[in-house]
Amino acid sequence: MLSALRRSVVGQTRAFSTGHISVNGFVGAVGNTPLIYLKTLSEQTGAEIYGKAEFQNPGGSIKDRAAVGVVTDAEERGLIKPGGTVVEGTAGNTGIGLAHVCRNKGYKCVIFMPNSQSQEKIDLLRMLGAEVYPVPAVAYENPANYNHQARDYAKSLDNAIWTDQFDNTANAKAHYVSTGPEIWEQTEGKLDGFICATGTGGTLAGVGKYLKEKSGGKTQVWLADPPGSVLYTYVSSGGKLAERSGSSITEGIGQGRITNNLGTFINDIDGALHIADEKSISMIYQLLDTEGLYVGASTALNVVAAVELAQKLGKGSRVATVLCDGAYRYQSRLFSKKWLQSKGLEAAIPEHLKKYAVLD
Numbered sequence: 056m057l058s059a060l061r062r063s064v065v066g067q068t069r070a071f072s073t074g075h076i077s078v079n080g081f082v083g084a085v086g087n088t089p090l091i092y093l094k095t096l097s098e099q100t101g102a103e104i105y106g107k108a109e110f111q112n113p114g115g116s117i118k119d120r121a122a123v124g125v126v127t128d129a130e131e132r133g134l135i136k137p138g139g140t141v142v143e144g145t146a147g148n149t150g151i152g153l154a155h156v157c158r159n160k161g162y163k164c165v166i167f168m169p170n171s172q173s174q175e176k177i178d179l180l181r182m183l184g185a186e187v188y189p190v191p192a193v194a195y196e197n198p199a200n201y202n203h204q205a206r207d208y209a210k211s212l213d214n215a216i217w218t219d220q221f222d223n224t225a226n227a228k229a230h231y232v233s234t235g236p237e238i239w240e241q242t243e244g245k246l247d248g249f250i251c252a253t254g255t256g257g258t259l260a261g262v263g264k265y266l267k268e269k270s271g272g273k274t275q276v277w278l279a280d281p282p283g284s285v286l287y288t289y290v291s292s293g294g295k296l297a298e299r300s301g302s303s304i305t306e307g308i309g310q311g312r313i314t315n316n317l318g319t320f321i322n323d324i325d326g327a328l329h330i331a332d333e334k335s336i337s338m339i340y341q342l343l344d345t346e347g348l349y350v351g352a353s354t355a356l357n358v359v360a361a362v363e364l365a366q367k368l369g370k371g372s373r374v375a376t377v378l379c380d381g382a383y384r385y386q387s388r389l390f391s392k393k394w395l396q397s398k399g400l401e402a403a404i405p406e407h408l409k410k411y412a413v414l415d
């Protein structure tokens with residue numbers, strides 16, 4: 056049952072007459088990413104630290120899995136028919152994943168996003184064939200928020216779905232049937248800890264649930280949280296939901312509420328770590344210098360958290376996280392001296408790594 060479900064989300068294949076296997080289109084190329092052993096950090100901590108190379112998905116991020124998952128689920132439930140429209144509220148990677156999936160499956164893709172987003176993001180989605188509506192950047196509680204506008208627009212059309220990435224648990228299920236089993240197999244069923252940050256919560260909830268089930272509860276599953284998010288306090292206080300305050304340079308992670316996706320797993324989380332931006336920015340440069348990996352800030356935060364969790368679990372422990380996307384979408388900021396100064400982060404980068412900040 057699981058493998059059929061897994062194949063519907065990732066790794067749809069075609070066999071040649073010789074028996075060799077190719078994958079079927081964009082959708083077939085999603086998932087089955089390598090698990091990278093992070094040598095320097097492992098040696099420094101005396102633990103084994105692994106990062107799952109989600110930047111190798113064909114749309115460039117971990118959100119390709121969620122995009123395939125929510126669209127496939129809607130098809131299976133008969134909510135969308137050929138030629139239909141997929142609508143989502145997103146400012147980032149989910150929109151990119153959905154735009155690719157829609158071209159591959161022949162659907163129209165419509166994206167609502169806050170008008171505070173860069174022109175590059177709007178242009179990229181339009182290049183990928185999506186129709187994009189930048190709308191006023193207002194809080195979730197406001198009916199004009201981009202998520203609510205996406206929902207209302209989908210309702211107004213025939214043969215259309217709002218994929219609702221935050222609260223549609225087909226998102227977490229995509230990780231339960233693909234990312235979780237891949238990590239379990241790649242670590243040969245010996246994994247002491249898994250940790251990652253959350254945006255929708257789909258990754259942590261889906262992977263966490265699978266790992267807990269397979270390990271009989273032995274694999275510890277932790278949440279990593281950037282500044283400006285309420286989840287660290289929620290988990291470490293045993294359920295207190297604080298007001299959102301502060302902000303972070305990370306994108307795609309941090310949350311002000313318990314989404315349905317995170318809600319499916321939040322009571323099984325073993326603990327949470329708060330990771331300051333100074334540590335995340337420094338890790339971006341360190342991963343480049345010592346591992347040759349060019350990653351975005353949420354990935355760097357995840358790796359800092361994996362190191363800290365490995366230190367808690369002790370020498371010899373094996374810990375995994377996800378490498379969500381590459382630095383390509385953020386390079387004009389992350390590698391700009393001016394931008395780093397404007398955020399007060401220049402001093403966080405060790406002297407010998409400053410040479411990588413080549414942009415003015």
Ligand SMILES: Cc1ncc(COP(=O)(O)O)c(C=O)c1O
Nearest residue numbers: 253254255256257258307353379
């Ligand atoms: C770069 C990046 N990292 C991490 C995440 C968080 O993943 P999830 O939504 O599964 O919690 C996202 C989600 O949009 C993202 O874009």
